[in-house]
Amino acid sequence: MKRLPPIAAALVFLSACEREDREFRPSPVAGEGDAAIALSSIAPGPGGTEMRADTGKAYEENAYHLSEGKRLFTWFNCKGCHANGGGGSGPALMDDRWIYGGEFQNIVQSIGEGRPNGMPSFRGKIPDELIMQIAGYVRSMGRHVPMDAAPGRNDDLMPRPSEHRLPSSPAVTGGTVPPSGQAPQ
Amino acid sequence: MRCCRPALLTPPLLLLTACSGWQSSLDPQGPQADLLAGLFWVFTAVLSAVWLLTMTALVVALLRRHPARTEPLELNTRPERGMARTVGAAAALTLVVVVALTVVSYGAQRALFSGGEAPLTLKVKGHQWWWEVTYEDPGPSRQFTTANEIHVPVGQPVHVKLESADVIHSFWVPNLAGKMDAIPGRENRLVIQASKEGVFRGQCTEFCGWQHAHMAITVVAHSLEDFERWRESQISAAEPPDDPVRKRGMQIFLSRPCVMCHQIRGTPAAGKVAPDLTHIGSRLHIAAGTLPNGRGNLAAWIVDPQGIKPGAHMPLIKLNAEEVEPLARYLEGLK
Numbered sequence: 001m002k003r004l005p006p007i008a009a010a011l012v013f014l015s016a017c018e019r020e021d022r023e024f025r026p027s028p029v030a031g032e033g034d035a036a037i038a039l040s041s042i043a044p045g046p047g048g049t050e051m052r053a054d055t056g057k058a059y060e061e062n063a064y065h066l067s068e069g070k071r072l073f074t075w076f077n078c079k080g081c082h083a084n085g086g087g088g089s090g091p092a093l094m095d096d097r098w099i100y101g102g103e104f105q106n107i108v109q110s111i112g113e114g115r116p117n118g119m120p121s122f123r124g125k126i127p128d129e130l131i132m133q134i135a136g137y138v139r140s141m142g143r144h145v146p147m148d149a150a151p152g153r154n155d156d157l158m159p160r161p162s163e164h165r166l167p168s169s170p171a172v173t174g175g176t177v178p179p180s181g182q183a184p185q
Numbered sequence: 186m187r188c189c190r191p192a193l194l195t196p197p198l199l200l201l202t203a204c205s206g207w208q209s210s211l212d213p214q215g216p217q218a219d220l221l222a223g224l225f226w227v228f229t230a231v232l233s234a235v236w237l238l239t240m241t242a243l244v245v246a247l248l249r250r251h252p253a254r255t256e257p258l259e260l261n262t263r264p265e266r267g268m269a270r271t272v273g274a275a276a277a278l279t280l281v282v283v284v285a286l287t288v289v290s291y292g293a294q295r296a297l298f299s300g301g302e303a304p305l306t307l308k309v310k311g312h313q314w315w316w317e318v319t320y321e322d323p324g325p326s327r328q329f330t331t332a333n334e335i336h337v338p339v340g341q342p343v344h345v346k347l348e349s350a351d352v353i354h355s356f357w358v359p360n361l362a363g364k365m366d367a368i369p370g371r372e373n374r375l376v377i378q379a380s381k382e383g384v385f386r387g388q389c390t391e392f393c394g395w396q397h398a399h400m401a402i403t404v405v406a407h408s409l410e411d412f413e414r415w416r417e418s419q420i421s422a423a424e425p426p427d428d429p430v431r432k433r434g435m436q437i438f439l440s441r442p443c444v445m446c447h448q449i450r451g452t453p454a455a456g457k458v459a460p461d462l463t464h465i466g467s468r469l470h471i472a473a474g475t476l477p478n479g480r481g482n483l484a485a486w487i488v489d490p491q492g493i494k495p496g497a498h499m500p501l502i503k504l505n506a507e508e509v510e511p512l513a514r515y516l517e518g519l520k
Contacts, residue, residue, distance in 0.1 A: 022496070024491040024495045024496050025489075025491035025492060025495065025501065026491075026501055071498075075445075075446070075458045076445060124440075124441070124442070125442055125444075125445055126442055126445060127442055127500045127501065127502060127503065129500065129501070130500055155369065
């Protein structure tokens with residue numbers, strides 16, 4: 001009976017061994033375009049998206065996917081227009097103002113289908129899994145993802161705190177709409 | 186016990202077989218590697234001799250009969266003086282050995298890092314998990330980029346500038362030179378030279394992440410004429426395919442996500458973050474030494490990169506079954 005407490009203590013340590021799974025190999029069977037997230041093409045603006053299978057939690061709460069998204073954000077030159085999230089010729093991504101909705105599925109749709117006035121469509125150019133990784137990273141810029149999963153500090157200079165040090169944003173469904181989004185189109 | 190002796194002997198013998206071959210510092214193929222191998226053998230010989238002498242002295246001292254002491258406080262100065270002399274001589278000898286080895290090592294390193302003019306300068310950049318190789322040239326149109334394979338002319342020193350795109354890597358081609366780190370934000374220099382033709386394997390020797398073990402580089406040493414021929418062919422853009430299957434392959438390549446990362450000079454594909462594929466068909470290996478080059482392996486790599494090299498930045502591109510073969514044929518033909 002005396003041995004029981006130390007053994008129990010050792011078992012408690014073992015429980016820390018599993019942290020998160022890195023999923024490298026998406027299912028090779030599904031065809032390109034058969035997205036896990038069903039996207040509606042009806043209307044711009046928040047709330048217009050039909051959501052069937054997945055809310056993107058697998059991508060938003062996984063540190064590996066988020067850091068991959070961060071790398072791809074640079075590789076695919078999202079920075080060229082959106083800078084480091086502060087916006088340039090493209091809108092800012094780190095605030096809570098979203099012209100086409102700030103939910104995970106809205107962002108996936110914006111990247112995949114493109115948006116008027118400049119955002120190109122990347123469907124067929126970026127594989128679906130990578131689009132979702134990027135969308136997860138975009139969500140992390142406003143700290144809509146758990147702190148322990150958000151990417152850490154950059155190696156190079158960064159104009160703002162790293163994603164995991166940003167204050168967590170309050171959940172606004174779809175975000176608020178900036179003036180440019182409210183104006184009649 | 187007799188039966189087991191061969192089994193006991195096998196492991197050391199197996200270790201010896203590793204002393205020659207295309208990735209061994211004990212099989213030097215260039216002046217830099219010769220220096221290092223010489224240093225290795227001098228150190229091994231001197232230190233083995235020191236070890237043997239020390240062990241012999243220790244065993245002799247243990248086995249020698251000592252006269253029993255009757256009185257613990259009795260002073261017997263004569264043998265003690267002898268002992269002091271022995272210890273003093275051994276300490277002096279140690280000093281001599283250490284200083285001599287330092288001088289030998291310093292001399293070798295001075296020769297290694299003396300620099301000097303080299304007709305050829307390469308920039309080798311480590312990426313997770315492959316090597317980007319740029320052949321520098323004063324004329325910008327004669328500069329070109331390739332990946333995971335270095336060709337050098339025999340008998341000429343080649344300057345290698347080492348850089349890194351992400352984490353610390355280390356460049357080591359044991360048959361040609363010592364290892365040198367590739368550090369982000371820094372340029373390290375190394376000189377390699379091959380004294381005879383051959384193919385040598387190098388390996389990243391600084392743990393750099395998930396696929397560190399699959400980050401090899403191949404060095405091919407040619408005669409000067411062959412090297413110049415190879416360089417001219419690498420400078421040229423990819424030749425457009427002429428048969429319909431390869432034409433279809435090129436179309437697939439250009440309309441799929443491949444172009445987001447890869448470059449094929451002579452086509453609109455101009456991605457800069459993944460290996461340049463302009464002449465991939467001429468390389469010996471694909472995926473940084475992971476697979477021998479060939480149509481089958483190219484197809485396997487395209488269809489399931491994460492099964493072959495989990496964590497690599499090559500994503501799974503979902504192609505239709507009939508698209509794989511033309512694509513692999515197109516890439517195979519990029520000589």
